[in-house]
Amino acid sequence: MSRQPMRRTIRGGRPYFFDDPAIDKVLNMVVVLASEVWTLRERLMAMEAIQVTRGGLKAGEIDRFEFKPEDEANLSAQRKEYIDSLFRVLAEQVDEARRSKPAPSAAPVKTKKKATRKKK
Amino acid sequence: MLELKHDLRLAKTRDEKARMNFVSGLRAHVLNDMASGMRSVYDADVEPQFRREHKRAPKDGPEVHKAIKANDYFKFYSTLRVTAQDMVWQSVIPPLERNRPELKQKAAKLSGQAQGNGKGKGEARGTLRLQPNFEVPRYVSAIDVHLMAGNYDGEYEKDDLAAGSLYDNGLAVFSFGLMGQNLDDIGQSIAGFIRLKYPNLKPKKILDLGCTIGHNTGSWKDHFPEAEVHGIDVAAPCLRYAHARAQAQDREVHFQQMNAEKLDFPDASFDVVFSSMFLHEVPKKSIAKIMDEAYRVLKPGGLMLHMELPPNSQLSAYDAFYLDWDSAYNNEPFYKPFRDLRPEELCKKAGFDPKKYVQFVIPSVGWYGEKVWREAATRPPEVDSDKTGRLTDGILWYCFGAWK
Numbered sequence: 001m002s003r004q005p006m007r008r009t010i011r012g013g014r015p016y017f018f019d020d021p022a023i024d025k026v027l028n029m030v031v032v033l034a035s036e037v038w039t040l041r042e043r044l045m046a047m048e049a050i051q052v053t054r055g056g057l058k059a060g061e062i063d064r065f066e067f068k069p070e071d072e073a074n075l076s077a078q079r080k081e082y083i084d085s086l087f088r089v090l091a092e093q094v095d096e097a098r099r100s101k102p103a104p105s106a107a108p109v110k111t112k113k114k115a116t117r118k119k120k
Numbered sequence: 121m122l123e124l125k126h127d128l129r130l131a132k133t134r135d136e137k138a139r140m141n142f143v144s145g146l147r148a149h150v151l152n153d154m155a156s157g158m159r160s161v162y163d164a165d166v167e168p169q170f171r172r173e174h175k176r177a178p179k180d181g182p183e184v185h186k187a188i189k190a191n192d193y194f195k196f197y198s199t200l201r202v203t204a205q206d207m208v209w210q211s212v213i214p215p216l217e218r219n220r221p222e223l224k225q226k227a228a229k230l231s232g233q234a235q236g237n238g239k240g241k242g243e244a245r246g247t248l249r250l251q252p253n254f255e256v257p258r259y260v261s262a263i264d265v266h267l268m269a270g271n272y273d274g275e276y277e278k279d280d281l282a283a284g285s286l287y288d289n290g291l292a293v294f295s296f297g298l299m300g301q302n303l304d305d306i307g308q309s310i311a312g313f314i315r316l317k318y319p320n321l322k323p324k325k326i327l328d329l330g331c332t333i334g335h336n337t338g339s340w341k342d343h344f345p346e347a348e349v350h351g352i353d354v355a356a357p358c359l360r361y362a363h364a365r366a367q368a369q370d371r372e373v374h375f376q377q378m379n380a381e382k383l384d385f386p387d388a389s390f391d392v393v394f395s396s397m398f399l400h401e402v403p404k405k406s407i408a409k410i411m412d413e414a415y416r417v418l419k420p421g422g423l424m425l426h427m428e429l430p431p432n433s434q435l436s437a438y439d440a441f442y443l444d445w446d447s448a449y450n451n452e453p454f455y456k457p458f459r460d461l462r463p464e465e466l467c468k469k470a471g472f473d474p475k476k477y478v479q480f481v482i483p484s485v486g487w488y489g490e491k492v493w494r495e496a497a498t499r500p501p502e503v504d505s506d507k508t509g510r511l512t513d514g515i516l517w518y519c520f521g522a523w524k
Contacts, residue, residue, distance in 0.1 A: 003220075003277040006213055006286070011264045014202055015449040017195040024199045031203045035142040042138035088210070 009092045028089045036082065122292040125302055126368040128226060128361070130289055132215045143207045144296040150204055151296075154197045155442070161193045162438060181432060181440030181456075185448070188441070198449060205267045205294075205450060212289040213269070220282055227281055227364035245372035248363040254377050256354050259403055259454065266450050272332060272355035284333045284361020291335070298487065298515055302369070305486040306396045306427055307339025309493065309517055313482045314392075314425070315343045316497040323347045323391035327417065329380040329410065330354075330398030334362035336427075338371040340394065347391070352378040381409040388419045396427035400458040407458065411470035418524040424472070425521035430481075432459045463520040472522035479520040487515055 016024045051057040067075065121140040123129065132140070162184070170178055170187045178184045188194045216223070231248060256273050264271050268290065274283050291303050299305045314321065323344050328337040331351030341349045351373055353359055359375045366373045378384055380395075380402075393414040399407050414424045432440040440459075447456035464477045485493040 001275070001278045001280075006217055006276055006282055007269045007274065008210065008213055010206070010267050010269055010451070011262075012451065014206070014267070015198070017198045024202075027196075027199055028203045028206075031146065031200065032207070035139055035146075035207065038142045039135050039138035042141065043134055046134055085210075 008088065009095045013092065013096065025089050029086055032086050032088075036086075122295065122297055122301065122303075124288065124292055126365060127230070128223065128285065128288070128365055128368050130212075130215045130219045130223070130285065136211070136215045139207075139211045140293045143204060143211050143293050146200070146204045146207070147294065148296045150197065150201050154193075154200065158188075158193055158197050159438070161191060162188060166191055178437045180437050181435075181444045184437050184441035185444065198445070201445075202267070202449060208290050208294045209268050209286060211293055212286055216282060216285055216289065219285075220277075223285055224279070224281065227360065228279075230364040230367040231360070246363060246366055247374045247376075248359060249374075249376040250356050250359060251377045254354070254356070257379060257381075257402075257406070259401075259406065260354055263453070264451055265401060266446070266452060272353075272358050275357055279360065281357045281361040281364070283355065283357035284359075284365070287358065288333050288335070288361065288365065298484070300484075300486045303335045304339050305484050306517055307336030308342070309482050309485045310336075310394075310396070310425070310427055310519060311339040311343040312485065313480065313493070313497050314423070316494060318423075321391070321423065323422075325390045326350065326392040326394065327352070327385070327390045329393065329395040329414070330401065331362060331375070332358045334366055334373055334375060336396045337362070337373050338366055338369060340392070341371050341373060348374070350374045350376065350390075352376050352380060352383070354379055380413060381406050383413045383417055385417045387416055388422075390417050391419055391422045393418055393422070393424045394426070397429075399426055399428055400452065400455045402458075403454050404457055404461065407461070407466065408469065411466050415470045415472060415524060420524055422524050423478075423521060424467070424524070425478075425519055426463075427517055427519040428463075429455070429459055430518040431461065431463055432456075433462055467520070467522040472524065476523040477520070478522060479518070482517045482519065484515045484517060 018024055048057075121137065121144040166184075166188045167177065170183075178187055260271065260273055268286065270276075270283055270286065272283055272287065276282055288303070291299060295303065300308060324347055326340045326344060326347045326349045328334070328340065328349070328351040331337045331353050332355065334351045337349060337351040340347065349372070351359075351362060352375070353362070354377065356377055359377055362373075363375045366375070376384070380398075399410070402410065411424075418424055429443055432444075435443070443459065444456045446452040447454075447459075463479065464474060467477050468474050481496075483493045483496050
């Protein structure tokens with residue numbers, strides 16, 4: 001068996017709680033976003049701490065800073081990954097739709113389907 | 121977020137750690153703050169409304185569920201809990217994906233050591249036995265239990281152990297510290313409790329059913345170092361990982377791929393048959409077979425003990441609803457059906473003498489500390505507490521079983 005990437009979507013769909021499942025999906029995105037905001041804050045705090053230790057940052061230096069082209073490219077790739085992660089909740093529906101003939105191991109068991117597909 | 125202590129832990133970037141920290145924090149918020157908020161909303165609005173309509177209180181979990189479903193707070197609690205659950209695994213997959221080749225090498229090195237004679241210093245012990253044509257039961261192969269993409273048995277390359285790492289690292293995020301520094305609080309609390317409570321029990325052989333990555337199996341070796349400790353599971357990637365993990369923790373445990381419904385061990389060969397968080401993952405029919413097998417492989421005088429979620433019959437209507445949430449929304453289809461069973465009946469049907477039935481509520485040694493935990497070994501058991509079986513501050517572990 002050759003090496004394959006790990007699957008990131010959940011088989012059998014996910015439960016929704018609001019009358020319109022779109023609300024659940026949007027909330028999921030908001031939380032993922034919140035997670036990334038927090039991640040940035042942790043990183044910035046680490047950065048500041050390092051700079052304070054080294055005494056290396058001058059006032060206004062970040063505002064005047066421009067990225068080099070290679071850094072810009074790297075940033076762009078990371079941005080794509082970030083946006084993919086933000087909208088991953090929508091990918092499940094697509095995965096489901098594309099799985100026209102699910103392999104036996106990929107098909108959800110009946111009891112689960114009933115339990116998780118309930119919308120209200 | 122809890123940092124794993126053994127050598128198989130994943131190398132993570134600052135951002136990956138921060139994401140895990142966030143998910144742990146989110147889960148703690150949902151399971152502590154929002155769970156208690158939901159209880160308040162229930163007491164203040166949902167329950168009184170039900171009483172006005174029915175002239176009585178809800179009688180069981182499903183009635184509470186039905187009554188609370190339309191409430192906005194329940195909806196936010198639930199959708200945030202699903203989101204957090206999903207994010208647990210999603211926070212682990214990127215660093216795991218990057219580390220897979222190195223993880224495999226590390227594990228192979230650890231497991232390779234284990235194939236030695238076990239006598240030399242630095243040479244690990246224990247064994248790993250997998251079955252090449254093993255048939256994983258459908259209740260495992262067809263579902264992503266607790267929303268874990270790929271489940272316990274998913275394999276993405278030859279001799280894969282990524283699923284084991286996903287579970288281990290995911291549990292570290294999921295548990296927000298409530299399952300112990302080595303994710304073995306259940307094993308440590310229970311194995312130690314049994315040793316304190318039954319000083320005359322000197323097991324020679326101990327079996328852990330459905331052991332996954334063996335995180336609670338090793339505790340039995342810690343508390344009963346003279347015993348030969350075995351762990352079985354159906355998922356090969358978890359067992360490969362479990363074996364390497366046990367070496368990393370310098371524990372001698374024997375892991376085998378086996379279905380607990382049909383054990384490949386002789387009659388009367390174990391002194392203790394244990395499981396934790398296992399029975400609620402299998403359908404009722406299988407539970408009966410597993411109990412029969414536990415009885416068969418136990419020696420006369422041996423102890424069967426299952427750590428589980430508490431049965432609905434021993435909980436208030438609200439607490440039953442609260443624990444049943446997983447069954448309805450967390451890809452745990454067998455969770456409620458299991459908790460609707462009566463544990464004493466299960467033991468009796470498997471051939472155990474009802475007079476030899478036991479059940480305990482054991483304080484988490486990590487949460488309560490050694491003093492409270494030791495005292496509990498001398499107290500009569502109590503089950504009906506809203507801390508029992510919940511991953512929340514002040515957690516208590518429930519277990520039941522019988523002496524053969």
